[in-house]
Amino acid sequence: MHLRTFIVGVSCIVILICIASDNVNGLNNGLVRTPPMGWMAWERFRCVTDCETFPDDCISEKLFMDMADRMAADGWRDAGYEYINIDDCWMAMERVNGSLVGDPKRFPHGIKYLADYIHSKGLKFGIYEDYGTKTCGGYPGSEGYESVDAKTFADWGVDYLKFDGCYSNATAKRAGYPLMGKALNATGRPIAYSCSWPAYLGGLPPKVNYTELEILCNLWRNYGDIQDSWSDVLDIVDWWGTNQDVLVAAAGPGHFNDPDMIIVGDYALSYDQSKVQFGMWAILAAPLFMSNDLRTISDEAKSILQNKYVIAINQDAAGIQGKRYINSNSKIQGWSRPLERGQFAVAILSTRTDGFPHKFTYTLSQLNITTSSHYMLYDVYDGQPAALHGVLDNITLYLNPNGIKMYFVAPTSLRRRHNEDMGIL
Numbered sequence: 554m555h556l557r558t559f560i561v562g563v564s565c566i567v568i569l570i571c572i573a574s575d576n577v578n579g580l581n582n583g584l585v586r587t588p589p590m591g592w593m594a595w596e597r598f599r600c601v602t603d604c605e606t607f608p609d610d611c612i613s614e615k616l617f618m619d620m621a622d623r624m625a626a627d628g629w630r631d632a633g634y635e636y637i638n639i640d641d642c643w644m645a646m647e648r649v650n651g652s653l654v655g656d657p658k659r660f661p662h663g664i665k666y667l668a669d670y671i672h673s674k675g676l677k678f679g680i681y682e683d684y685g686t687k688t689c690g691g692y693p694g695s696e697g698y699e700s701v702d703a704k705t706f707a708d709w710g711v712d713y714l715k716f717d718g719c720y721s722n723a724t725a726k727r728a729g730y731p732l733m734g735k736a737l738n739a740t741g742r743p744i745a746y747s748c749s750w751p752a753y754l755g756g757l758p759p760k761v762n763y764t765e766l767e768i769l770c771n772l773w774r775n776y777g778d779i780q781d782s783w784s785d786v787l788d789i790v791d792w793w794g795t796n797q798d799v800l801v802a803a804a805g806p807g808h809f810n811d812p813d814m815i816i817v818g819d820y821a822l823s824y825d826q827s828k829v830q831f832g833m834w835a836i837l838a839a840p841l842f843m844s845n846d847l848r849t850i851s852d853e854a855k856s857i858l859q860n861k862y863v864i865a866i867n868q869d870a871a872g873i874q875g876k877r878y879i880n881s882n883s884k885i886q887g888w889s890r891p892l893e894r895g896q897f898a899v900a901i902l903s904t905r906t907d908g909f910p911h912k913f914t915y916t917l918s919q920l921n922i923t924t925s926s927h928y929m930l931y932d933v934y935d936g937q938p939a940a941l942h943g944v945l946d947n948i949t950l951y952l953n954p955n956g957i958k959m960y961f962v963a964p965t966s967l968r969r970r971h972n973e974d975m976g977i978l
């Protein structure tokens with residue numbers, strides 16, 4: 554063998570070993586190929602710890618078991634929702650022999666019991682911790698305990714960790730988020746890893762290195778907390794549109810941006826506004842974590858959240874995040890998201906408040922949809938008959954105030970297969 558061939562061969566082997574070991578150091582769990590779907594306590598149930606006054610709503614094993622029951626019995630699990638996630642305020646205020654434990658009054662059987670119960674319903678179990686000295690709610694943080702806590706979570710059967718960022722500075726976070734990722738990998742249990750890191754750094758470069766995040770985390774909160782508020786939904790959609798070049802580039806199978814929880818079914822949103830949030834989260838390839846009360850949710854909210862076409866758009870295997878192409882000063886936005894096999898999803902959104910349906914005309918080409926000359930458009934919320942359009946055709950629709958129209962857009966060559974896939978016949 555020539556010396557040169559030998560050297561090239563050896564260096565290739567070294568490089569491969571380096572890449573392999575780097576992967577072992579980074580996130581290497583093969584999870585979250587599509588945005589995760591489930592239920593998360595925080596936005597709706599916060600840090601209510603007074604179970605005497607609020608027996609049904611306090612952060613306790615009862616709450617999560619109730620939600621698991623509803624998820625399994627009311628069609629949520631079958632629609633694709635699989636995680637039940639505890640958020641803050643589940644712990645005892647002190648570690649026991651260095652380990653985290655659930656609050657003994659509110660979780661009397663311990664966290665593993667709850668995890669087992671959730672698993673017995675065919676669901677997955679998520680938990681919350683924080684890289685800092687304390688969680689945002691003031692409970693014990695993981696800083697300095699990464700391996701111990703990762704092992705505790707794996708022993709309990711945790712499937713997902715939301716890792717928050719209160720009570721640590723930027724330098725500590727830079728060390729801590731990779732450290733926890735490594736610790737989770739080292740347990741050998743597949744645990745989806747959600748990092749709140751960028752949300753604490755302003756969400757965008759130069760402070761956030763999204764390329765690094767893609768390797769370290771399965772998803773990450775980029776922006777502030779959603780409250781039960783329509784203006785928050787609009788603010789988030791607008792921030793995602795304004796910063797889409799950075800955000801779209803960072804998203805893909807295994808690594809997604811997270812605009813925070815779904816508030817459909819809570820107090821603030823109207824029927825139309827609820828369709829907007831759910832539809833836009835699908836266009837954004839966002840995690841679909843509902844934070845609502847599944848015991849009392851209205852049929853109207855349920856029908857939106859279980860809309861199989863919107864869910865299919867959200868769960869598209871290509872994992873490409875959508876973009877805003879129209880942002881008119883008449884308060885209409887046009888978004889599109891490329892899907893597998895040359896398909897697209899389209900959302901036309903009105904933020905108008907002038908009281909009657911607004912007439913709007915657009916073309917598919919304005920939304921960057923031009924690969925085929927003609928497409929079939931299926932209205933995913935209102936179930937109108939499918940319509941055939943060329944990419945330059947003017948398409949006119951009427952948008953309710955604070956309303957959305959959403960379409961599955963399939964090239965005509967795919968029409969048959971698409972119909973079968975989507976159950977639209």
Ligand code: GLA
Nearest residue numbers: 595640641688689690717778
């Ligand atoms: C932060 C997070 C929220 C929630 C709370 C809990 O604010 O962004 O999603 O987890 O902490 O204290």
